[in-house]
Amino acid sequence: MDNQRYTASELMAIMTAKEFRDWEVAFVGIGIPLVAGITAKRFHAPNLNIVYESGCIGPQKYRVDFNVGDSSAADGALCLTSEWRVFSDMQCGYYDVGVLGAAQVDKFGNLNTTAIFGDRDYCLPLVRLPGSGGGNDIGSNIGRVVVMLRLEPLRFVEKVDYITTPGFLDGTPEARKRAGLPGSGPVAVVTDKALFRFDSSTREMYLDTIYPGVDAGEVKSMVGWEIKIAAELKVAPEPEDRELAAVRAADPANLIMGGAAARKSLASLDEYIDLTIRNSGRF
Amino acid sequence: MTENNTGNKQMTLKDAIGKFVKDGCSITFGGFIGRDCVAAVHEIIRQGIKELTVIDDSKTDMMDLLVGAGVVKRWEGAYLGYGAIGLAPNIRRSVEEGIPSKIEVEDWSNAGVSMRYLAGSLNVPFMATRSMLGTDIIKYNRRIKVINDPFEGEPVALVPAAHPDVAVIHVQRADAMGNAQVWGFTGNDENKARAARHTIITCEEMVSTDEIRRRGNMTLIPFYCVDAVVQVPYGCHPQSCYGYYAYDVLFCGDYHQAAKDREEFMRWLDRYVFTSKDHAAYCEKVGWGRLQSLMTMERHFNRIPG
Numbered sequence: 001m002d003n004q005r006y007t008a009s010e011l012m013a014i015m016t017a018k019e020f021r022d023w024e025v026a027f028v029g030i031g032i033p034l035v036a037g038i039t040a041k042r043f044h045a046p047n048l049n050i051v052y053e054s055g056c057i058g059p060q061k062y063r064v065d066f067n068v069g070d071s072s073a074a075d076g077a078l079c080l081t082s083e084w085r086v087f088s089d090m091q092c093g094y095y096d097v098g099v100l101g102a103a104q105v106d107k108f109g110n111l112n113t114t115a116i117f118g119d120r121d122y123c124l125p126l127v128r129l130p131g132s133g134g135g136n137d138i139g140s141n142i143g144r145v146v147v148m149l150r151l152e153p154l155r156f157v158e159k160v161d162y163i164t165t166p167g168f169l170d171g172t173p174e175a176r177k178r179a180g181l182p183g184s185g186p187v188a189v190v191t192d193k194a195l196f197r198f199d200s201s202t203r204e205m206y207l208d209t210i211y212p213g214v215d216a217g218e219v220k221s222m223v224g225w226e227i228k229i230a231a232e233l234k235v236a237p238e239p240e241d242r243e244l245a246a247v248r249a250a251d252p253a254n255l256i257m258g259g260a261a262a263r264k265s266l267a268s269l270d271e272y273i274d275l276t277i278r279n280s281g282r283f
Numbered sequence: 284m285t286e287n288n289t290g291n292k293q294m295t296l297k298d299a300i301g302k303f304v305k306d307g308c309s310i311t312f313g314g315f316i317g318r319d320c321v322a323a324v325h326e327i328i329r330q331g332i333k334e335l336t337v338i339d340d341s342k343t344d345m346m347d348l349l350v351g352a353g354v355v356k357r358w359e360g361a362y363l364g365y366g367a368i369g370l371a372p373n374i375r376r377s378v379e380e381g382i383p384s385k386i387e388v389e390d391w392s393n394a395g396v397s398m399r400y401l402a403g404s405l406n407v408p409f410m411a412t413r414s415m416l417g418t419d420i421i422k423y424n425r426r427i428k429v430i431n432d433p434f435e436g437e438p439v440a441l442v443p444a445a446h447p448d449v450a451v452i453h454v455q456r457a458d459a460m461g462n463a464q465v466w467g468f469t470g471n472d473e474n475k476a477r478a479a480r481h482t483i484i485t486c487e488e489m490v491s492t493d494e495i496r497r498r499g500n501m502t503l504i505p506f507y508c509v510d511a512v513v514q515v516p517y518g519c520h521p522q523s524c525y526g527y528y529a530y531d532v533l534f535c536g537d538y539h540q541a542a543k544d545r546e547e548f549m550r551w552l553d554r555y556v557f558t559s560k561d562h563a564a565y566c567e568k569v570g571w572g573r574l575q576s577l578m579t580m581e582r583h584f585n586r587i588p589g
Contacts, residue, residue, distance in 0.1 A: 031367045053341075053393055054315035055468035062584055066532050067343060067366040069317025071525040074467040075584045082469045083315060083340065084397035091394070091413055114390060114419070115378075122423055128378035128388075130364025130371070133341050136392035137414045163418045179417030180429075180438030255532055256367050263536040269573060272533060273580045280584070 006244055008192035009257045011211060012148060013039055013247050014239045016099060016190045019146045023047045024096040027086075027138055030068055031256060033099040033148055038064065038250035042281075043243065051095060053134040055081045062280035064251050068134075087134070090141045091182065098138035099146045103129050104160045107205050107225050109167025109186035109198060111139065111147060112160035122162060132164050139165035141183045151191035157224040168203035175203075194219045195236070199228070209234040252279035291459045292512045296485065296562065299511040300326045303449050303481045307356075309336040311400075311445070311479060313452030315470035316343050316366060318525060320453040320485050322518035322562040328352040329556055338445045340396040340471060344522065344535065347371040350386055351548050352556075357387040359445075361396050365539055368532075372542040382545060390420050395427070395442050400471045402444035403478025411439040450479035452504065453518050455526060455587060457486040458494070461509030464501040466587050467525030476508040485515045487527050515562050517574050526587035528577040534569070 009032060016036035020026055022045040028037040034050075038061040041048050049058035054069040058078030065072045074080055089095070102111035113135050118126025139145055149155055167186050169175040176185055185203070189196040195209040206228040207219055212235065220227055248254075252275045254262040266272050294302075304310060304327055312320050324345045327335075334356040337346065341362035349355050351373030365371045376382045391399070398410035409428075416438060421427045428441040452472050454463040463484045465472065476482045484504065489512070495502060518524075521531035521538070541547040559565040566574060 052468070054317060054470055066368065066530055066535075067316035067522070068341070069315035069319075069468060069470065069523070070530045071317060071467055071523040071581060071585055072529070073317070074525055080466075080468050082473065083393065083471045084401050084474065087394035087397050087414075110418075122419075123388075125379060128363070128370075128375050130362050131360070131390050132392040132415075132420060133362035133364070134393040136418060136420060137394040140392075140394075140414045140416065162423075164420065166417050169417050176417070178438075180413060180440075181416050182413050259368075260536060260540065263533060266533065269531070269533050269576055273529075273576060276580065277583055 006239055007257065010244060010247050011239055012190055012192050013257070014243050015195055015236060016146060016148055017043065019099070019188060019190070020045045020048050020097060025049050025051060025094060027051050027090060027095045027098040027142060029100040029135065030065060031101055033101060034065055035247060035250050035256050036099065037061070039246045042250065043246045049078065051086055053083055053086060055083050055086055057081065057086065063276050064256055066255070087137055090137060093143070093182065095142050097144045097146065098142035099148065100135045100138050100165070102147055102149050102165070104155055104157055105147060105149060105189060106157055106160045106167070108169065108171040108203055109147065109189065109205060110160055110163045110169065111135065111165040111167065112162050114162045114164045117161040135165045139167065139183065139186070140181050143184050145183065145186045147186055147189045149189070149191060151193045151219065151222050153222055154224070156222060168198070171203050204228065206230055207233065209236050211236045212238050249279045252276060292461045292509060293459045293489070294511045294513055296322060296326050296513045296515055299483045299513050300330055303483060303510060304332055306332055307334045308448040309338055310449045310451070311337065311339050311447045311475050312342060312345060313450065313470060313472040313475060314519070314522070315468065316341055317523045317530070318453055318467065319345055319519050319522040320451045321345060321520060321522060322515045322565070323451045323483065323485055324348055325556045325559070325562065325565060328354060328552070338399070338447050340393050343371065344538070347373045347542060350374055350377050351383070351542065352552060353383040355386050357389070359389040359391065361391050361393040368535055368539050372539065373548065376545065389424055389426070391415070391424065391442070392420060397471050399442050399445040400474035400478050402442070403446050404474035407444065409441045409443050411441055413439060415440050445478055447479045448481065450475040450482045451485065452476060452482065453485045453515070453524070454503070455486065455524065456488040456490045457484050457512050458490055458492045459512060460492055461506040461512050462492070462495045462502045463504040463509065464495065464498065465503040466501065469503055473503050476504040481510045482508050483511045483513065484509050485513045485518050487516055487518065487524060489514045517566050518562060520566070520569060520574065523581065526585045527581060528574065529580040531577055
């Protein structure tokens with residue numbers, strides 16, 4: 001991978017952005033999923049409407065959000081309503097696509113964002129994670145779900161410690177329907193090295209696309225089960241300059257993608273405010 | 284449900300928290316990681332209130348502070364992280380190591396909690412939802428009952444109504460009667476106020492009842508749900524308040540860094556909470572210029588119509 005031109009997180013956001021189509025209604029989690037949504041809106045899907053669980057429907061995306069209830073989530077929104085209303089709309093099937101992150105995923109696309117047990121258990125876990133938030137609701141109800149997480153050992157596991165968000169559950173035919181889940185389950189898992197999809201007959205995850213410079217063997221070694229590979233394994237194109245520019249404008253101070261290091265490199269709050277306003281597309 | 288419908292429910296934050304938030308009571312907070320009642324949380328910690336049960340959907344700073352300060356006995360909710368910045372350091376220390384004490388945790392999804400508050404506000408015992416089915420949320424949370432819908436036969440999850448003792452909700456403006464007006468998203472606040480036995484409203488601005496009447500559609504919570512009204516400008520900092528000020532991402536980054544270490548967290552608490560006699564003293568330490576910058580940024584994007 002050409003590490004000079006773009007970071008793994010930037011490529012991950014660009015690959016995810018391609019999962020959104022124009023005029024869709026998307027329910028998107030905070031973090032890189034949201035950067036992907038903003039990128040799509042500024043690029044190939046200008047009429048994409050994003051919904052936030054706090055109750056914001058269809059905001060203009062002038063600035064990146066750090067939390068689902070930041071007032072940025074409401075900037076120029078089409079509708080500002082309640083949390084229970086947007087979850088009810090989700091349950092009615094109004095939302096086309098959901099994007100969410102996870103700490104662990106298994107071969108049937110079940111996600112864990114609750115706890116890493118280690119050699120302990122739910123009550124006294126090795127690492128307590130945030131919990132479901134709206135993740136379970138997205139995975140339960142939305143027709144097309146895209147998952148984002150880094151491809152690292154212990155993240156792609158045969159069985160997650162705790163199923164927070166349903167994928168295809170135990171993978172048996174009709175498992176979701178038997179449980180009473182309305183949505184049809186995950187369609188893609190986007191990582192920093194490759195993109196995975198799900199076999200429509202076995203519901204098992206397979207390697208669909210590798211990124212430039214990544215070797216399929218490297219991917220296989222990081223997955224905790226014998227991952228199947230698409231008959232025609234695709235290679236993602238190098239991101240275009242204009243795609244990279246769109247991602248960088250979506251997170252101009254690099255605070256989502258760059259984390260603590262990027263925060264420290266800012267001289268002051270005023271510098272952050274200035275960068276945000278200058279890149280907002282609204283002067 | 285108010286026991287006081289006289290015309291003036293205005294109080295100080297100290298008096299309102301002291302009167303309604305008691306050791307061992309259950310509580311919920313308005314906002315949704317945005318329009319959070321951070322000032323009220325500081326006051327709860329300052330007063331040394333203990334053994335709270337928090338029934339809530341999603342919070343970041345507020346829960347991390349309350350748990351780190353040892354105020355919480357039990358949490359029933361959906362999200363205990365720290366937004367795009369990372370995991371919540373005090374939550375991790377409590378659940379993984381029992382420092383300063385181990386909170387009881389009961390996991391739900393946000394839609395699950397939303398339905399608990401909808402049921403509470405409707406005064407019915409439970410609501411049905413299609414969330415959480417088939418997952419370990421139900422395996423570990425025995426209060427979610429999966430039944431076959433008696434009409435159509437399909438499985439649904441039932442969640443019990445929530446009825447906390449107290450709801451604290453921050454809004455943009457309110458009058459002395461307790462009519463609370465909200466701009467931007469509304470979270471589950473209208474239902475939390477109705478489900479709770481007592482509701483404390485904190486607000487950026489006090490306005491006259493005539494002014495409330497000019498925009499009756501914006502009254503999310505009417506006076507009869509409300510017990511106390513407290514004006515607390517910048518009461519959400521470092522979280523955002525729609526139309527008033529933006530999220531202070533750098534302050535939160537510094538907090539997150541400090542809170543990773545227990546000693547540093549205690550120093551943070553000492554500086555910003557224990558040695559600040561009220562929220563104005565906290566604002567002084569944060570810096571009025573900084574708060575003004577956050578207001579300038581917010582008003583570049585959003586203004587409450589005058």
